Amino acid sequence: MANITNTAAKDRSEARAEATRGGVFFTPRVDIVETDSELTLFAEVPGVGPEDVDLRYEKGELVLHGRVRPRQQNQTMVLQEYEEGDFYRAFNISESIDASRITAECKNGLLTVHLPKAESARPRQISVRSA
């Protein structure tokens, strides 16, 4: 079973300021499902298009950074229940993932990352012969 741990476990309502841009960062909600052939990661990144996603895999760590273009330009808000900000989350991926075949698509603000398992990690059915 592949091992994924979250290296930046923060809640969405807690914002962490980032030094270089001075904006707030939010942790996107993520679902992770494992099948026999791959791990699929679903991240909710509303306001982020496919060209705004910075997905990087480096030394076993998958880093997801979604840039959100500011939609509200200093308007006088009548009601504000959420804030805008970039999305950031990092995961540690164990070596049983084939890094060269990772693919991702972003549609309707949902980023889907496919992490195929390396051949050695796929479960193999062993046939038992009667000796």
Place this chain on the structure above:
Amino acid sequence: MRSSRWQSFNPVWSQLQQFQDEMNRLFDRWGNGSGFGGPSGFPALNVWEDGNDLHVEAELPGLDLKEVEIYVSGGNQLTIKGERKAKLPEKGVWHRQERIFGSFNRSLTLPFPVDADKVDAHLENGVLHIQLTKHESARPRKIPVKAE
């Protein structure tokens, strides 16, 4: 549905709000009382005025426009409802499950009556943006002052 005006500038307030959100998330399920989207339910809404227009924005990632229904009723009531279905793979094992699924229904009383024929809504990258125009009767009328 009351429109309340609050903004979390104060770091102490946002810590308390975060704690309340955590406790709410622990005890509440989808659409039941105050859950994920601030004090009034899912989805979280941002509303702002722009002259004669009212803009309502909601974050609905993973939803198509056909899965969302928007109603304007009674002149000043806006209702957003829909359902987010989970797409489960056949033989999968869940490592982590944070996204919320299910149906949602949220009503908002607008500060003024709107023209139901001139409502514009579009869903882009999971962000729903609704633009509503003030109804004729609600527009301010300038009264000319005559000099005697």
